[in-house]
Amino acid sequence: MIVPSPYDDLLAPIPVQKHTVSVLGSATRYWEYGDPQSPTTIVAVHGFRGDHHGLEPVVAQLSGFRIISPDLPGFGESESLIGAIHDISGYRRWLTEFVTAIAPTGRFVILGHSFGSIVVSAAMAGGLRADDVVLVNPIAAPALSGPRGILTRLAVFYYWAGAKLPERLGFALLRSRVIVRVMSLTMVKTKDPELRRWIHNQHDRYFSAFSDRRVVLEAFQASVGNDVSEFAAAIPERTLLIAAEKDDITTVAAQRRLQKLFPDAELQVIPDVGHLIHYEMPATAAAHLQSFLDEEKSA
Secondary structure (H helix, E strand, O other): OOOOOOOHHHHOOOOEEEEEEEEOOEEEEEEEEEOOOOOEEEEEEOOOOOOHHHHHHHHOOOOOOEEEEEOOOOEOOOOOOOOOOOOHHHHHHHHHHHHHHHOOOOEEEEEEEOHHHHHHHHHHHOOOOOOEEEEEOOOOOOHHHOOOHHHHHHHHHHHHHHHHOOHHHHHHHHOOHHHHHHHHHHHOOOOOHHHHHHHHHHHHHHOOOEOOHHHHHHHHHHHHHOOHHHOHHHOOOEEEEEEEOOOOOOOHHHHHHHHHHOOOEEEEEEOOOOOOHHHHOHHHHHHHHHHHHHHHHHO
16 A cells, blocks of 8 residues: 655655765665755665655755655665665765766765764775765664664564574564564654655565565664764764754753764754654755755845
């Protein structure tokens, strides 16, 4: 079953093309939205267990940009990495090489959501250069220390069981629709029944689109074993942090501490939303992004 997106009317007029590029020996699928000749290119990196669809509500709110949205290796339609672990080091190398392969011209902005914020930060600290950095729902501190650390510990046990069970049973557990729905119910904050229904449907459709058990287990370890604070001090570029008041993974206090670690960072906290800013408050996130980029133009 497909639940229509509340953002379809905004997304439909935006031109989109699907491309494939070889990165580190495997095929990365990416989607190009907007005007290919735009003076500003935004590369948008999605979160754990998602794919490019998750950031489309934000894309729908933006105009005048060229937006490149890849599926992370091993997720969505992208092949898993060959001869490399899907850890932060592996994803850092992949993102750096991906940006080199697509060779953005003009103003280059890089955006990461959730786990994507860690991947982007690691790549930037490792030498990838951009004009501006935007992190949405950034993982500001170790996930186990978040406001719902007990749920993260349960997730650790869940992925451990998925690894220890025989291949067929472990794979089925990791793709369990019941578990996916529990995860979705935990994260969603909106009271709008239609929006909740669509968000759950998005998770049902895309949250299990990973290539194999190894990929999702390695990526999970990377998502809970690393955070943006490890890399912030080594990122000199102007950075925008878009955080959520009710984020169950990272508190606002941790986001304020993270902001101080960057040489040049601005923090915007969106009220009444949790870890799903990209689904529940994409227009607000896009407005903050637009304002942030306009500030640099004015300067």
